[in-house]
Amino acid sequence: MKTDSTLTANQKKYLRGIAHGLNPVIIIGSQGVTDSLMAELNKSLEHHELLKVKMAAGEREDRKAIIDYVISHSKAKLVQTVGKMFVIYRARAKNPELVLPK
Template structure:
């Protein structure tokens, strides 16, 4: 799967199933999105491919803006967003996650 290709519904369902058992790796706190936070997200995405992120303090409109910013800056795709937790996916060159067709 190329990085620009959109995820199909079946692929999103598959990734949601995997993400269900994950704990949030990154927490976005009161300081919001900082350079060091984005470095941590990039590093974690490069290692894990599928990443669950928690928003500790933000209003509903702010959460949407933060999620959009993180997805755009990392070149990842939003898999799921529920309340203050969202899941993003960015495949590696040699992906460990084999997506269904």
């Protein structure tokens, strides 16, 4: 298991393939990122490892700020962003389910 903070292109491709069929688990509404949202996001990441997140924020800069905040505070890795959606990955602390390719 890689311990650095980046995913290889092959790993991102693999995770994007899995994420394609996922529905957003977390929806960031007009309130933005709250403590309770981050608690739910961390709980979901621990359970699923790979999450698709939808944002209501309209401006590109706002969306980038939200993504940066979520990534830094959840210690997840950004897999992909498409419009108002983004996909993040964080391996489970015990018994990770997703095995990343090299």
